[in-house]
Amino acid sequence: MTDLLRSYGRGLSWIFVSLTAFWILVLIVLPQGFMLETSLWDINRDDQLGMKIDRAYSDLGLLEYDVTAAAEADKPAIQAKIDALQSEIADLESQETDPPREYGIQNYTKMSSLHFMIFVKSIVYALMVTALALVVCYPIAFAIAKVAPPQRAALMLLGLVIPYAINELLRVYAWLMILDYQGVINSVLMWLGMVEFADKSWIPFLEYSGSVFVALIYAYVLFMIFPIYNTVDTLDRNQLEAAKDLGASTFKIHWRIVIPHAKPGIAVGCIMTFMLSVGSYSVPQIMTRGKSGDWFSQLIYRQFFEAQSWNVGAAYSFSLVLVCLAFILIMMKVFKVGIRDIAK
Amino acid sequence: MRGKDVQLRDVVMRFGSFTAVQKTNLTIEAGEFFSILGPSGCGKTTILRMVSGFMEPTEGSILIGGDDMRGLGPAKRPTALIFQNLALFPLMSNWENVAFGLEARGIDKTARRAKAYELLSMVGLEGHEEKTPAELSGGQKQRVAIARALAVEPAVLLLDEPLSALDLKLRQHMRAELKEIQNRTGVTFIFITHDQGEALTMSDRIAVMKAGVVEQVDTVDNIYANPKTPFVATFVGENNVLEGKVTRADAEYAAIETPYGEVRGLNQDALTAGDRAMLFVRPERTALVNGVIPENHFEAAFERRDLEGAYVNLFFRGSAGPIIVHQPNIGMHGHLDGNTRVGFNARDALVMRAGEVDND
Numbered sequence: 127m128t129d130l131l132r133s134y135g136r137g138l139s140w141i142f143v144s145l146t147a148f149w150i151l152v153l154i155v156l157p158q159g160f161m162l163e164t165s166l167w168d169i170n171r172d173d174q175l176g177m178k179i180d181r182a183y184s185d186l187g188l189l190e191y192d193v194t195a196a197a198e199a200d201k202p203a204i205q206a207k208i209d210a211l212q213s214e215i216a217d218l219e220s221q222e223t224d225p226p227r228e229y230g231i232q233n234y235t236k237m238s239s240l241h242f243m244i245f246v247k248s249i250v251y252a253l254m255v256t257a258l259a260l261v262v263c264y265p266i267a268f269a270i271a272k273v274a275p276p277q278r279a280a281l282m283l284l285g286l287v288i289p290y291a292i293n294e295l296l297r298v299y300a301w302l303m304i305l306d307y308q309g310v311i312n313s314v315l316m317w318l319g320m321v322e323f324a325d326k327s328w329i330p331f332l333e334y335s336g337s338v339f340v341a342l343i344y345a346y347v348l349f350m351i352f353p354i355y356n357t358v359d360t361l362d363r364n365q366l367e368a369a370k371d372l373g374a375s376t377f378k379i380h381w382r383i384v385i386p387h388a389k390p391g392i393a394v395g396c397i398m399t400f401m402l403s404v405g406s407y408s409v410p411q412i413m414t415r416g417k418s419g420d421w422f423s424q425l426i427y428r429q430f431f432e433a434q435s436w437n438v439g440a441a442y443s444f445s446l447v448l449v450c451l452a453f454i455l456i457m458m459k460v461f462k463v464g465i466r467d468i469a470k
Numbered sequence: 471m472r473g474k475d476v477q478l479r480d481v482v483m484r485f486g487s488f489t490a491v492q493k494t495n496l497t498i499e500a501g502e503f504f505s506i507l508g509p510s511g512c513g514k515t516t517i518l519r520m521v522s523g524f525m526e527p528t529e530g531s532i533l534i535g536g537d538d539m540r541g542l543g544p545a546k547r548p549t550a551l552i553f554q555n556l557a558l559f560p561l562m563s564n565w566e567n568v569a570f571g572l573e574a575r576g577i578d579k580t581a582r583r584a585k586a587y588e589l590l591s592m593v594g595l596e597g598h599e600e601k602t603p604a605e606l607s608g609g610q611k612q613r614v615a616i617a618r619a620l621a622v623e624p625a626v627l628l629l630d631e632p633l634s635a636l637d638l639k640l641r642q643h644m645r646a647e648l649k650e651i652q653n654r655t656g657v658t659f660i661f662i663t664h665d666q667g668e669a670l671t672m673s674d675r676i677a678v679m680k681a682g683v684v685e686q687v688d689t690v691d692n693i694y695a696n697p698k699t700p701f702v703a704t705f706v707g708e709n710n711v712l713e714g715k716v717t718r719a720d721a722e723y724a725a726i727e728t729p730y731g732e733v734r735g736l737n738q739d740a741l742t743a744g745d746r747a748m749l750f751v752r753p754e755r756t757a758l759v760n761g762v763i764p765e766n767h768f769e770a771a772f773e774r775r776d777l778e779g780a781y782v783n784l785f786f787r788g789s790a791g792p793i794i795v796h797q798p799n800i801g802m803h804g805h806l807d808g809n810t811r812v813g814f815n816a817r818d819a820l821v822m823r824a825g826e827v828d829n830d
């Protein structure tokens with residue numbers, strides 16, 4: 127803070143701090159806080175409420191009739207009953223328009239075992255996607271950063287970036303077309319005489335979870351490649367040569383020199399890929415078309431927009447946020463990198 | 471540890487159409503401290519990288535200890551390279567750095583740790599074993615790099631301007647230290663530098679390169695006393711230059727025509743009358759004329775004087791260009807102004823075929 131003041135002066139520092147505060151408040155604290163709050167209550171709607179109100183109104187009508195017909199002496203007693211009934215009606219009606227909230231963690235604990243299975247499955251799959259993406263991306267990132275001559279490296283980077291200029295949905299649809307029943311691969315197989323469209327003996331790629339994998343990896347590789355590429359790129363080439371000169375094998379060079387150097391990038395890549403794939407909605411939605419198991423994000427969507435139970439949806443999505451936070455902490459622990467390294 | 475000899479036979483290195491190293495023959499003796507000296511971009515690093523195995527020569531062959539090295543990668547050659555920027559591994563401790571070559575050879579941890587500690591103490595770094603390179607000074611990093619290279623017991627140690635990043639004091643200290651280590655280990659050192667003072671103080675022999683060509687390979691004394699080309703004469707140490715046509719020549723001496731009249735020096739290129747020639751004379755062989763009159767002498771205007779401690783440099787300008795006189799500082803240069811007569815003996819001057827000089 128004092129550093130900030132010293133380097134930028136009072137006015138600019140104030141602007142920086144307030145912009146940051148605005149960012150944190152409006153883009154992080156408010157939405158997540160709202161989500162957390164929503165997840166912590168639900169409405170215990172009384173099914174009988176409408177009927178109770180109806181009955182109260184008819185009682186009220188009767189009493190009002192009684193009042194006109196009754197003897198003067200009885201009137202105050204009946205009037206008191208009417209007043210009591212009216213306040214009860216007001217109370218019931220306010221319950222109907224603004225039902226009471228019950229606070230507690232019930233939204234978190236009442237997840238059905240089916241939903242819990244999907245939750246766990248999504249996490250496991252996202253972990254596998256992350257691991258696969260890492261295995262695929264590390265060599266590519268290394269090749270671009272250190273092996274390829276500069277011109278070829280630039281071309282390779284361009285080749286990687288271009289697909290990302292296309293909308294994510296279109297990229298996923300491209301994979302859909304490739305893997306579809308009568309898609310590119312099956313067409314090739316038919317041409318080779320291995321499958322037949324007529325008797326539907328095609329290979330139903332889309333019904334395998336592998337297809338979601340492929341599409342997820344394809345959708346998010348760049349988020350793995352770029353952080354790794356960035357860190358590997360800063361590695362002094364002389365260090366690689368020195369290691370080689372001292373007799374180290376390729377494996378040793380990577381294990382002892384490149385990977386330790388690239389740790390922050392690997393951690394960031396893994397975190398991004400994991401978070402994006404565990405929370406991905408469009409990719410599993412498009413790829414499976416509901417034919418194989420739900421992804422947890424689809425479940426959240428349904429809670430919000432189909433089951434209309436925002437509170438449960440909020441609890442589900444907040445659980446996902448917690449998983450992601452846990453994943454970040456684990457990655458930081460495993461790779462022994464601090465927030466500072468990651469932010470770099 | 472024992473050094474091995476290194477031979478370059480008709481070695482040529484081309485990058486596309488550009489020839490970085492012209493056909494070169496060099497023999498570096500086992501256990502020798504050999505320097506390759508030359509200006510930036512003349513191909514020094516290229517030669518070193520060919521010897522260490524990071525590049526194969528386009529033509530010719532490289533032999534170490536009599537064995538042809540073609541096809542052997544850097545890991546397979548009995549060489550170790552010390553990089554210009556040292557290339558220490560910043561994420562490892564110093565002892566791990568030193569032990570890396572042993573680790574690569576699959577030697578177990580206790581053994582390699584012991585060896586690394588021993589080498590670090592040899593280079594005077596006891597107590598720094600568990601630190602990382604970032605926690606060391608420039609000179610200490612240098613020593614870690616040397617220990618790391620020596621750990622794999624190379625027969626030839628290749629050093630690519632390893633002292634250029636150090637300040638003058640430390641550089642002088644490290645020169646002595648390198649020389650010491652070389653004596654103690656008997657390893658062949660091939661040392662690259664563009665600093666002629668560094669090459670002169672440390673080396674047994676020097677190869678002077680210019681634009682991909684090795685101009686002269688000789689002992690330190692010979693390089694200084696008997697440069698074979700105008701480039702070597704001007705690149706190594708300082709030299710006064712006079713240029714002109716040869717007027718008379720015999721087997722021993724040649725005289726050239728200069729604005730000062732005829733000036734004579736040793737005829738080392740067997741020049742004959744009419745050849746274009748250059749005469750070189752060291753500033754310490756040039757003197758102010760008083761009393762004994764040397765064979766060559768002329769008038770020059772005094773410009774300024776630089777005190778260098780034990781020596782003074784006197785700068786003059788004659789009609790043929792600047793002249794430097796290098797004198798011991800024994801307090802007798804009185805006062806100099808206006809025109810002064812300076813001169814030198816013919817046997818202290820070298821006349822050679824005119825060529826490119828190092829002008830900086």
Ligand SMILES: Nc1ncnc2c1ncn2[C@@H]1O[C@H](COP(=O)(O)OP(=O)(O)OP(=O)(O)O)[C@@H](O)[C@H]1O
Pocket residue numbers: 485490508509510511512513514515516517664
């Ligand atoms: N891999 C390469 N591809 C193309 N040209 C190269 C390559 N390596 C070196 N060169 C060229 O070869 C010439 C000699 O390079 P080298 O690195 O050997 O010079 P050097 O004598 O070590 O210079 P310095 O003192 O500046 O390090 C230079 O002109 C350089 O541009």
Ligand SMILES: [Mg+2]
Pocket residue numbers: 514515516630
């Ligand atoms: Mg160089």
